[in-house]
Amino acid sequence: MAKLITVFGATGQQGGSVIRAILQDDTLSKEFKIRGITRDILKPAAQVLLKQGVELISADMNSKESLIKAIQGSYSVFLVTTPAWGVAGSDAELVHGKNVADVAKEAGVQHLIFSSLLDVTKESGGRLKHVPHFDHKAHVEQYIRSIGIPATFVLPGYFMTNYTSFGMLRKGDDGVYTLAYPVGKDAQFPLVDIASDLGKYVAAALRNPSESLGTQLFAAADYYTPARILAEFEEVTGKKTRFVQVDSETYKSFIPGPMGEEMLENHLFIESPGYYKGQSLKDSHDFLERFGFQSTTWKAYLKENKSLF
Template sequence: MPSSRIISVFGATGLQGSSVVDALLKDGSFTPRAITRNPESEAAMKLKARGVEVVKGDNADKSSLVEALRGSEAVFAVTFPAFLDQTGKTPDEVTQGKNIVDAAKEVGVQFFIFSSLPSIEKISGGKYKHVIHYDQKAIVEEYLKSSGLANASILLGGFLENFWTHQMLKKTATGFAISFPKYGETDLQAFTWVEKAVPSAVLALLNNYTEASKFISGKSYPVVNGTISPANLASMTAKVLGVEVTFTTSSGSGVLAVDEMLAAHAEYNGLYTATPVPNPELVALGVELGTIEEFLETEVKPRFGQ
């Protein structure tokens, strides 16, 4: 029988949200509810086919979110960068995030987990002013912390799944190349194995948030599997695949927000170097993040091995 403890998941048709839904289904302690703007999309229909409750909720419309979140014990929220939506229908992330927080508070949600990012404008002292998908998430995180809701935020690095979702690993005549704009040979990047690390962290937070002695509420947790140079990542990948893997860079992607993001990550060593890897606070909660080596063996080798 499904648990009566409902966890509403935003972004359930995307990488982060879908991994959380999968983990909740497997664990069984909670029942996932997928919140989506289009419950009739192909991805939403696949969730329904697996027995997941799919509810319509539009981040631009707080009233729809209030109805969607009723009965939820907790929320896992991801907001979507408006500049990536060419239809122009997506509000900025501050609007999205505040609407979700306000709706959650209105219906009595007990715990709120937000997938956030640090403000690069603040970190850089104003040098990088156009990384809006970071700066706006940081504003939402502060709003959440001041809301009165019990809360925690997770902070992710570059997605290791970009190997295939964004063609970070490309075939060459002699093997493969890892392409990483704005990076030099020794510049560091924080990497996150989303499908393993995120659901593990989310489940641990859900299982422990009621324990006052754990001091979870109000904290931000970097979820990082390793901070290494993309050039080193290429060498590790070559070892696993048994073929040449070269590191290539370029002047940029042509998207200002993305290029400044990459430049800031390179300049500030992936942003999260103040937190050891694996994050000891998450380890103390029983989180198993996995390593980059494990990711390469279990995810990259089956997809790209000869």
């Protein structure tokens, strides 16, 4: 009898990637049936999942009662929490993560896989205190470890989609594409094609839970400097680029409100002490490749998405 895996954020980039990876894997597609959790089971993306045989449930992550119905019977759970972007002081992401962890523990879940990140406030020695979408995930990871539920932690890198969806590479009137950051050209960005690759790391963890339990997997293709990002962009697209380092106040002015401060400090953290504190990606890549998976390079992403620029 197939085991049940419950996937939060089923119609989002991360949950959707996990579901695709399971359905496309000859081993996991037989081992698991999938229950997807989404806020709106009627939207088109949800209907596509239903046609693929995914069970869909709507759940309120503020309500443990609602989560009990969502998680009941699950052998594994993939959890991603959503930041409360621009809402200063919100602890919603922390509450949601802890609620799911508590219910998963009570339901006897055998393998919780959490999309985590580092604690920016802690790792920066208190210098950077306004990146809650990192800190809250780190606190949820700490909580999961403290209650003793078997778990693996996948830490996504810097999304390649930032350059296509949010205009970080912007074409000027002179036809040159500008990348403006509040960090130097040698800062190390661990890039990931989130929709394509996050599920690969989760699938690898599911294929070998005995080795993945308790570990952190760094989901990123490589460390890329702004200089390399632009050089490869020019190579693939044939378009000209420039890098501009802007001061902190100018950068914050691009994004109004609390989110501007958050994005500024997020990037300052990437420069120092580093997105993953400079830790090597080799062990995560080796683990991925043992199961026949490979991460998507920036060049490959660009070739696939040239039309978006």
